[in-house]
Every structure is written in C-alpha cells, then in structure tokens.
Amino acid sequence: MLNLGTDEIIKYPFLAEAKAYLKDKGFTLEQFVNDPDHKFIIDIAYDRIKYAANGEIYPSIYKNNINKSSLLPREIFSFIIAVVLLKMSHANILIKKFALSEARRAEKYLEKDLEAKIDIHSDNIREQLEYKVNQQELAIKIIKELFSVDIHKNHDDHFIITVPDYLRHAIHFHELEWKLVNRYVHHGFVFLTPHETVRLLRRKIDQYISSRIHSVEVTSIKHSLQNYINNIIVMAQKFVVPASTSTEYPPCIKHALDVLKNGKNLSHSGRFLLATFLLGHNKSITEIVSLFKNAPDYNERTTLYQINHLAGLSGSRTKYNCPSCQKIKIHNLCFATSECNNITNPFQFKSNNEPR
Amino acid sequence: MNQDSLLILEDTFKKYYFDNFDLLHVPNDSHEREFAYKKFNSKLYRHIALKSDKELHLLLMTQVPSDVYCSNARYSFPTLSMNAKDWQNADLIFDIDSKDLQLQCRNSHTCIKCLDCNAFSTSNSKCHKCNSHRFKVIVLLCKYCIAAAKKEAKKLCILLINNLGINKQNIFVYFSGNDGFHIHVNDSQYQLLGSRERADIVDYITLRDGSTINNNNRPEIKNSTKLKYNQTRIGVVSNNTEIKNTSSVIKTNVKTVEKNTQYVIKSIIDPNVTTDIHRIFRLPGSINSKSGMSKVLCKNLNLFDPLYDACFIDDCPTQILASCPIRFRLKDKKFGPFENERITVPKYVAIYMICKGLAEISQL
Numbered sequence: 001m002l003n004l005g006t007d008e009i010i011k012y013p014f015l016a017e018a019k020a021y022l023k024d025k026g027f028t029l030e031q032f033v034n035d036p037d038h039k040f041i042i043d044i045a046y047d048r049i050k051y052a053a054n055g056e057i058y059p060s061i062y063k064n065n066i067n068k069s070s071l072l073p074r075e076i077f078s079f080i081i082a083v084v085l086l087k088m089s090h091a092n093i094l095i096k097k098f099a100l101s102e103a104r105r106a107e108k109y110l111e112k113d114l115e116a117k118i119d120i121h122s123d124n125i126r127e128q129l130e131y132k133v134n135q136q137e138l139a140i141k142i143i144k145e146l147f148s149v150d151i152h153k154n155h156d157d158h159f160i161i162t163v164p165d166y167l168r169h170a171i172h173f174h175e176l177e178w179k180l181v182n183r184y185v186h187h188g189f190v191f192l193t194p195h196e197t198v199r200l201l202r203r204k205i206d207q208y209i210s211s212r213i214h215s216v217e218v219t220s221i222k223h224s225l226q227n228y229i230n231n232i233i234v235m236a237q238k239f240v241v242p243a244s245t246s247t248e249y250p251p252c253i254k255h256a257l258d259v260l261k262n263g264k265n266l267s268h269s270g271r272f273l274l275a276t277f278l279l280g281h282n283k284s285i286t287e288i289v290s291l292f293k294n295a296p297d298y299n300e301r302t303t304l305y306q307i308n309h310l311a312g313l314s315g316s317r318t319k320y321n322c323p324s325c326q327k328i329k330i331h332n333l334c335f336a337t338s339e340c341n342n343i344t345n346p347f348q349f350k351s352n353n354e355p356r
Numbered sequence: 357m358n359q360d361s362l363l364i365l366e367d368t369f370k371k372y373y374f375d376n377f378d379l380l381h382v383p384n385d386s387h388e389r390e391f392a393y394k395k396f397n398s399k400l401y402r403h404i405a406l407k408s409d410k411e412l413h414l415l416l417m418t419q420v421p422s423d424v425y426c427s428n429a430r431y432s433f434p435t436l437s438m439n440a441k442d443w444q445n446a447d448l449i450f451d452i453d454s455k456d457l458q459l460q461c462r463n464s465h466t467c468i469k470c471l472d473c474n475a476f477s478t479s480n481s482k483c484h485k486c487n488s489h490r491f492k493v494i495v496l497l498c499k500y501c502i503a504a505a506k507k508e509a510k511k512l513c514i515l516l517i518n519n520l521g522i523n524k525q526n527i528f529v530y531f532s533g534n535d536g537f538h539i540h541v542n543d544s545q546y547q548l549l550g551s552r553e554r555a556d557i558v559d560y561i562t563l564r565d566g567s568t569i570n571n572n573n574r575p576e577i578k579n580s581t582k583l584k585y586n587q588t589r590i591g592v593v594s595n596n597t598e599i600k601n602t603s604s605v606i607k608t609n610v611k612t613v614e615k616n617t618q619y620v621i622k623s624i625i626d627p628n629v630t631t632d633i634h635r636i637f638r639l640p641g642s643i644n645s646k647s648g649m650s651k652v653l654c655k656n657l658n659l660f661d662p663l664y665d666a667c668f669i670d671d672c673p674t675q676i677l678a679s680c681p682i683r684f685r686l687k688d689k690k691f692g693p694f695e696n697e698r699i700t701v702p703k704y705v706a707i708y709m710i711c712k713g714l715a716e717i718s719q720l
Contacts, residue, residue: 163520164545167553180560188521 008138010071011109013079014102014212015146022080032081033224044074045081046228052101053094053235055299060105087218089229091236093263096296099210106205107198113139114159114194143197147204151197152189159197160189169200174268206265206296239263239293250349251335252328253277263294269323269331271295275310276322277346285311322347360717361710362396364674366420368707369643372650372668373416379641379650382412388430388444392636393421396645402636405435422645425636428540438634445547448554449637450561451629452508453536454501465498467681469713476681476714494712495535496684497647497662506657509537512623515561516541531666533644533651538637555631563622648707663687671702677718678709 009016022028032038051058060075079102086095116132136153143149149169151159163185170178178200184191192200249257256274259266266274271292278288285307292303305314312319324345328334343349357365373380383389392402393415406412416424427434428449432442455462468491469476470483477484483491509529516522516539528540546557559565629635638644638651649667654660663686678694678701685691686705698718701709709715 162545163557164549164553167549167556171552171556176565179565180556181563181566185519185560187518 010075013076014209041077044078048082052098057105083216089232093239094236096263100296103205103209111194111198158191166190250346251337255335260294276320279311358716370420382406390427390434392425394423396422403435424639424642426639427636446633448541448546450539451626452505454505457504461500465496467494476679478681505536508623529654531662533649534647551631551633558627558630561623648711669704669707673700674703674706675700675718676706676715678715680714
C-alpha cells in the first residue's frame with residue numbers, strides 16, 4: 001500500500017480517496033457549498049474543468065519549497081469538487097476530457113520525479129541527492145503499485161523495463177521510435193529516459209484516473225451547485241456530434257463512429273480508417289473534423305492538420321487511401337457481418353438496400 | 357502416388373514410430389495443448405487431446421499418421437473449436453527456412469514437376485516439355501543451405517540470450533525435418549505476449565523498420581545510446597566471428613557502423629510463424645512427410661548433420677522408378693540424375709525420393 005505525503009497528494013490528487021480525504025481533513029461537501037469562505041474552491045474546480053474542456057492542463061503553482069498548507073485547498077479540494085461537479089452533471093464527455101487533462105498533469109510530475117535534477121552549484125548537494133533518490137523511489141513505487149509495471153533505475157540516468165512489459169505498452173504507439181528495433185535493448189531490458197518512461201505509460205495513467213473518477217459516488221445534487229452544473233452541461237453540449245444515421249457504411253466504419261460518439265478513444269489506425277474512408281466518400285474536411293470533436297484528446301488544429309494531410313492537401317501531397325480489410329483485421333478494427341459479403345476493402349461495401 | 361508407394365511409406369513410418377517411442381513425447385502440459393495429425397492422402401485432423409505418451413504412441417500405431425503436430429499455445433479447452441479454446445499463453449517459436457535465405461546454390465538443387473504433363477525439368481519458370489506454367493517446385497537437401505540456416509539459428513540464439521534476456525536453458529533448436537530449423541523458447545516471460553507484440557520482436561530480429569535516429573529531435577544521451585545499441589549488436593556478430601576485427605568497426609564513424617550492422621546482425625526468420633499464437637507445429641521426434649526425415653533436437657548445432665542425425669530409416673535395398681533431373685547427395689553418396697529409370701537404392705533414399713515426388717515403388 002502506498003503511504004503518501006502531502007507532496008504526493010498535491011501532485012497526484014486522484015490518489016486520495018475523495019470522501020475519506022475530506023473527512024480526514026475535517027471537511028464535508030456541504031461546507032464547500034454553504035460556506036462563502038470556501039466558495040473560491042468551487043470556482044477553481046470549475047476552472048479546472050474549463051481547462052480540461054479546452055484540451056489544456058490545469059496550471060499548478062506547486063513547487064517543492066512553498067508552504068503546502070496553503071496549497072491544499074487549491075490543489076486537492078478543487079480536484080475533488082471538480083469530480084463531484086462532473087459526476088452531478090453526468091457530462092461523460094467532459095469526464096473523459098478531465099481525466100485526460102489530469103493524466104497529462106500527473107505525467108509532468110512523474111517525469112520530474114523520475115528525473116529529479118540537482119543543482120551542482122548548490123551548497124546542499126547531499127540533501128539534494130537524498131531528495132532525488134527519495135523522489136525517484138516514490139515515483140517508481142507509484143508506477144509499480146498503480147500501473148503494475150516494474151521499472152528500475154539503471155546506474156546512469158536511464159530507467160529499465162523488461163522487454164515483454166515494454167512491448168505490451170509500446171505496441172499502442174504508431175511512431176517508429178517506439179519500435180523495439182529502435183531501442184537500446186540489453187539482457188532482456190529496454191532502456192528509457194524519464195520522459196520516455198512516463199510517455200510509455202500514458203494509456204495506463206489515463207485508464208487509472210478515469211476509473212478513479214468513475215468510482216466516485218455522488219448521491220444528491222446540492223441546490224447551490226445548480227448554476228455550476230448548468231454551466232457544465234452547456235459546456236458539454238459543444239462536444240455533441242450529430243449522430244450519423246447512414247446505413248450505407250460498413251460495420252468497421254459504424255464501429256469507429258460509435259466509439260467517437262461515445263467519447264471513447266479511437267486508436268490511431270481507427271482514426272486513419274475513418275478519415276480516409278470518409279474522404280473517399282467526398283465528405284468535406286470540416287464535416288470529418290467535427291466527427292472527432294468527441295475524442296477525449298481532441299484538438300481542432302491538430303485534427304484539421306491531420307485530415308488535410310490524409311487528403312493530400314499538405315505535407316508530401318500524397319492522398320491516402322482507405323486501408324484494406326486485411327489490414328483492418330490486423331488492427332482488430334474489423335467487425336464484419338454477412339452484409340460485408342467477402343469484400344476486400346470497406347469501399348466495396350454495399351448495404352442490403354443497395355443493388356449489388 | 358501409387359498404392360505400393362503409399363504402402364511402403366505407411367510401413368516405414370509405422371516401423372520408425374514403433375522403434376523410436378523414446379523420441380516421441382507429449383509436452384509436460386499436454387492436457388492444455390491441441391494436437392493434430394494428417395494421414396497419407398487425407399485431410400488434417402485437429403483439436404485432438406493427448407494426455408500421455410501412451411495415448412500418443414497408440415495414435416501413432418493405430419492411425420499411422422504422415423505428420424503429427426502440437427500447438428505452441430496452451431488452452432483451457434484445447435479440443436473445442438478455435439473460438440472456444442480460451443487461449444492462455446504460447447511458446448515463442450521461430451522458423452528459419454533455407455528458402456528465405458536466397459542463396460545462390462538454390463537453383464542447383466531445385467527442379468520442377470509439371471502438373472500438366474508430369475515431366476521434370478531444371479528450369480524454374482516453365483515446363484521445358486510443354487511450356488506449362490503449372491508446376492510443383494521440388495527442393496532437395498543441400499549442405500550449403502543447411503550451413504547457412506545453422507548460421508541464422510546461431511545468430512538468433514545469441515540475440516535471444518544477449519539482447520532479449522532469454523535463459524539459454526529455455527531455448528531448444530530443432531531441425532524441422534526438411535529444409536530449416538525451428539527454435540522453441542519455452543517457459544519464459546514472453547509466453548503471454550500476443551501477436552502484435554511478437555510482430556515487434558520479429559521486426560527487432562529482422563531489423564525491419566529500423567530508423568536512423570534524428571539527433572536534432574533527441575537529447576545527447578541518445579547518441580550514446582545509439583552507439584551502445586550498435587556495439588551490442590556488433591558484439592553479437594563478433595561472437596559469431598562474422599566480423600573479426602570488431603574494434604576497428606567501432607572506431608569508424610557512426611554511419612559506417614550502421615551500414616555494417618545492418619548487414620550482419622539480423623537473423624532471417626519467417627515472420628508469419630512467430631506472430632501466429634494459435635499455430636500447430638510438427639511434434640519433435642515425428643517424421644516430416646515432405647522428406648522422410650525426422651524433426652529432431654539439435655543438441656550440438658555445430659556438429660549436427662541432418663543426413664545422419666535426422667535420418668532414421670534403414671538402408672535395405674529398395675527398387676524404385678525414379679525421375680530426377682538433378683544430382684543430390686544423401687549420407688555421403690551421390691544419386692541421380694535419373695530419367696524415368698528403374699533403380700535399386702537404400703531404403704532411406706527411396707523414401708526420401710517418394711516423399712519428394714521424385715519416385716514411385718516399382719513392381720517388376
């Protein structure tokens with residue numbers, strides 16, 4: 001079991017058992033709702049949600065050397081209240097965005113803890129070294145206990161992870177740099193920098209924070225929070241994508257659309273499949289971009305750039321084609337039905353209503 | 357294949373199995389494995405359970421299979437259909453096949469049998485008699501191909517031990533019974549990996565998708581990592597004596613190092629075999645009906661010679677009608693070429709040629 005100090009709870013607020021933590025510190029939810037002195041925390045919580053909705057990371061003012069008691073309300077309670085507000089609003093799409101934003105924030109701290117740089121010009125190098133070792137050990141422990149991944153510190157500034165563990169996570173990346181062939185591998189271990197270690201675990205961190213948020217139980221809506229809740233519901237509506245009712249799409253495309261509609265994360269290959277298929281069906285770039293609005297990591301600029309790239313309007317000017325059914329199967333994105341009728345590319349799909 | 361040829365194959369295989377029960381065992385965890393077998397001129401029988409060596413030996417005697425297989429995977433219910441088997445894990449297996457090595461000698465021991473006029477020819481593109489493009493390719497055993505496949509197997513083993521951290525005791529090299537080697541990795545932390553993870557291991561071993569690291573995008577530490585990476589792989593080669601003066605290679609600039617390592621450090625394996633986590637593999641000890649030789653464990657790969665160590669059939673004189681346009685060597689004796697000739701050869705040669713489709717039993 002992890003024994004966490006204030007530092008860690010501030011950096012990784014999702015580790016705290018929300019209700020127990022409030023109780024332990026002598027607070028109740030009612031206090032935040034009714035006490036005007038604590039209203040600012042609800043405002044910070046609301047801001048925290050806004051940052052997440054905009055795809056940004058909540059800017060923390062946490063530093064090792066500042067007074068932690070003053071940080072507790074801002075850093076921890078605002079997280080807990082934000083979760084409560086989101087759960088009361090039933091805004092699933094914002095819960096996903098919030099989880100993703102908090103995961104990115106946690107990543108930054110984990111990376112910093114693994115790096116634990118020291119100032120060699122400082123007088124207290126010994127203290128700094130001790131601190132560095134503690135921070136690294138704790139970060140390694142957090143990674144082991146929360147994400148069940150064993151990493152070890154190597155004698156240089158690298159971290160090592162077994163090849164099988166590495167592969168289980170690295171296969172989710174499509175960039176070549178994550179392929180084992182482009183890694184330094186020795187005696188069954190892959191060598192990673194602190195940044196790469198944390199980046200490798202991104203999916204695990206996302207999943208963990210999401211599950212923690214989903215496990216929080218909220219029983220009744222406090223009347224005085226109604227305004228915040230209404231605003232959050234309005235905020236969530238911006239991300240609602242008009243449901244596609246077309247029956248002419250093959251099951252793999254319907255599946256990809258469903259995943260996005262439910263605000264879930266569609267894999268890189270799934271996104272590539274959907275975008276190239278729709279581009280091939282003469283859908284406009286704007287129409288396609290709007291479908292991705294619901295993706296938990298949606299960023300309009302990036303999405304627009306990527307769709308333009310696939311359409312051959314930027315970069316190498318190569319227009320990408322929809323992948324074959326065989327490739328789709330390899331990526332576990334094939335949900336073939338009898339209607340598919342042994343086609344080899346989703347483009348050949350004709351629904352039962354169409355003449356064959 | 358005529359009836360007499362079929363009979364001699366069945367008799368010979370049955371005798372081999374009866375005489376060599378000690379070579380044929382089910383794995384320790386046989387209750388979790390799927391077994392399969394094929395009979396001569398028949399279909400493949402799959403989803404079979406064999407719980408003990410006794411059950412295996414009984415099957416060999418009653419069914420006289422031409423080929424016997426066992427899954428690399430372990431299942432909760434190995435006898436159910438693929439979807440219902442409930443996959444648990446699978447041994448990591450690599451296949452090194454001489455045909456993938458693209459050696460220059462290949463043409464000299466390959467011939468074709470026309471499917472239209474049954475003529476044999478040394479051409480590899482069309483029948484020399486009727487110009488048909490429908491033919492069966494027949495490849496005969498070649499010591500150069502086996503030596504090259506051995507070299508690949510050795511490089512692979514060193515990569516598995518030094519780089520992937522697999523315990524030497526868990527690596528088993530088998531002669532496949534025909535034209536290459538199967539390398540089985542049992543009891544390792546790699547067993548639980550799925551197909552995609554194994555595909556990445558294949559790319560690592562074959563150096564596929566190896567990108568040139570862009571120094572502008574990466575901190576300096578990567579430069580040293582890169583050098584270390586190459587050194588490790590060069591080390592692999594130096595153990596294998598391919599590059600003798602390793603240190604001089606390291607002293608050259610990084611580009612040269614990359615060039616050299618690209619050439620020497622990869623091992624050529626069949627990617628489809630390693631990535632398939634539901635595959636059935638020839639059971640060690642069983643005969644390969646493509647050659648009449650057995651799949652056997654190579655206890656000492658350097659000394660292993662398939663012509664002696666995997667050929668268990670006796671040399672009783674046997675009369676066959678042979679057609680083989682190329683000369684080949686078995687157990688230090690040269691045979692062929694034959695042009696529809698009635699000849700008497702040792703039984704192991706007769707079985708080899710019948711299995712290859714180059715001969716039939718000839719009744720006077």
